[in-house]
Amino acid sequence: MTHTGASKTEIQLFLAQEFPQSRAVVVEAGQGAATVQHLVGEADLRPGGTVSGPTMMALADVALYVAILGAIGIVPLTVTTSLTINFLRKPAANAHLLGVCKLIKLGQLLAVGEVSIYSEGSSDLVAHAVGTYAIPRKR
Amino acid sequence: MTHTGASKTEIQLFLAQEFPQSRAVVVEAGQGAATVQHLVGEADLRPGGTVSGPTMMALADVALYVAILGAIGIVPLTVTTSLTINFLRKPAANAHLLGVCKLIKLGQLLAVGEVSIYSEGSSDLVAHAVGTYAIPRKR
Amino acid sequence: MTHTGASKTEIQLFLAQEFPQSRAVVVEAGQGAATVQHLVGEADLRPGGTVSGPTMMALADVALYVAILGAIGIVPLTVTTSLTINFLRKPAANAHLLGVCKLIKLGQLLAVGEVSIYSEGSSDLVAHAVGTYAIPRKR
Amino acid sequence: MTHTGASKTEIQLFLAQEFPQSRAVVVEAGQGAATVQHLVGEADLRPGGTVSGPTMMALADVALYVAILGAIGIVPLTVTTSLTINFLRKPAANAHLLGVCKLIKLGQLLAVGEVSIYSEGSSDLVAHAVGTYAIPRKR
Secondary structure: OOOOOOOHHHHHHHHHHHOOOOOEEEEEEEOOEEEEEEOOOHHHEEOOOEEOHHHHHHHHHHHHHHHHHHHHOOOOOOEEEEEEEEEOOOOOOOOOEEEEEEEEEEOOOEEEEEEEEEEOOOOOEEEEEEEEEEOOOOO | OOOOOOOHHHHHHHHHHHOOOOOEEEEEEEOOEEEEEEOOOHHHEEOOOEEOHHHHHHHHHHHHHHHHHHHHOOOOOOEEEEEEEEEOOOOOOOOOEEEEEEEEEEOOOEEEEEEEEEEOOOOOEEEEEEEEEEOOOOO | OOOOOOOHHHHHHHHHHHOOOOOEEEEEEEOOEEEEEEOOOHHHEEOOOEEOHHHHHHHHHHHHHHHHHHHHOOOOOOEEEEEEEEEOOOOOOOOOEEEEEEEEEEOOOEEEEEEEEEEOOOOOEEEEEEEEEEOOOOO | OOOOOOOHHHHHHHHHHHOOOOOEEEEEEEOOEEEEEEOOOHHHEEOOOEEOHHHHHHHHHHHHHHHHHHHHOOOOOOEEEEEEEEEOOOOOOOOOEEEEEEEEEEOOOEEEEEEEEEEOOOOOEEEEEEEEEEOOOOO
16 A cells, blocks of 8 residues: 555644544554544433434544544545444443544545444443545545 | 324424434424434534534434334434444535435334435435434333 | 446346346336346245345345446446345245335445335335445446 | 353254255354354356355355354344445455354344454455344243
8 A cells, every 4th residue: 555644643633623623532543543532521412321322423433534544644535425333332421432443445445444432441332333435536 | 003103393392302402403203204404503514615424414313313203202212223324415515404214114122214314405315324223112 | 427328128138147146137227226126036035934134135236236237337347335234024935026226326436326125016115225336437 | 141142053053944055154153253154156156256245245144143143042033134234355256255243232132243254265354244133022
């Protein structure tokens, strides 16, 4: 592969610009993988003491994006084409979330990755996602 | 089916209580279907003039939830178990989104529905989702 | 769109050559849609009197393929990149299956379609699938 | 968990009875995981020297089933409710396939697992699937 990936710091800066409202913290990026922390806030909670499904979907999406940027560099027009998420256990309301992504394909046009989501401090999977990004042709 | 569904007004009130931060407006609910409008705000936009993927995922999720509540009544512990979304076209940044859900299965334990997402004023599909909710056993 | 689609007869001949073991009959193709009949045989049945899941997955895949060929012509290297299927009801063992596909995106590189599967003679959906094909770049 | 799983031999016998036409060989089962070999035959091949998508879907489905039976015992009415598969690389035509399943949820009613598919002798993932089975309520 001739891609030059972006560093963790470059990706964090890019996210801060492109998604100023994001509460995603890039913990690790590179080697076809990424770990992203989502700082759970009031807006993410649901009555009953849990984190909303859309919060986890957004985390899955950004973890996949970070893993791809870490592999191919900052390519802004890279966009999600599909995402499948399975919700497995109720996440804790009082813990941040971690999304751990592993790329399973990095082609010229499509990248596919899987994301495991945990409540911080627990090794139980709360959700699992698989998603695809389309990579623009000329860059 | 012996379920008694919730009315559009009941569902809107329930969403306002359970998801106070939601900007979902129940346009229609009943007959195994639902139409939900998402009022696109600043936080939903991405640079380049489009609506973020997670905004569409959240709309797909709520449209499916509204269709189920319209069919079985207000059953708060009904939770998403899985969602698959395909992003098809860039939604307009200056239009609200509509999610049109049709239930394709309403069983004792699982409900499955598909959701078509449009930018208001356009008949082009911007995203399509299929999702499953688990319905609690005793109610 | 500048694509010239293949006719129903051209597609049936192509399937007979490329998939000689297929029992798929092209009922309709064109206008971004297709209907394919699968002739249920002994090998498709499961004890308990129903049709196997993989039989339905294969039908969803071929119905999507036929809809794409009907839209872009015979492009042999067009390949499935992903498929999501939900099984909704037990199909009858003594009826053939129909897969009705509607394309929801036909791009330069990716085509996405949804497929509704029925037992012939019934209007109850037995399965529903959404799938993506990658279309080769130069043709 | 109070389930008593089935052994590899019990599962292989059960598959031989329930799916006499299957060419699935149970390599390992237990500990919430399974490895299943699919003996690639003529009917699985596609022109161009590769294995058909439906063959891989069927392998994903059976690998998940074997992992579940290894965890809960022989429960015949356990049925697939959904499956999402991503095709990542062309499998070799002259190698058998291996499906390696890991359960990511084993609930009372639903089991979810992911399956990695390889051509034997290669460590490159050719496909990846995530699927859900519904487990009958009383057993």
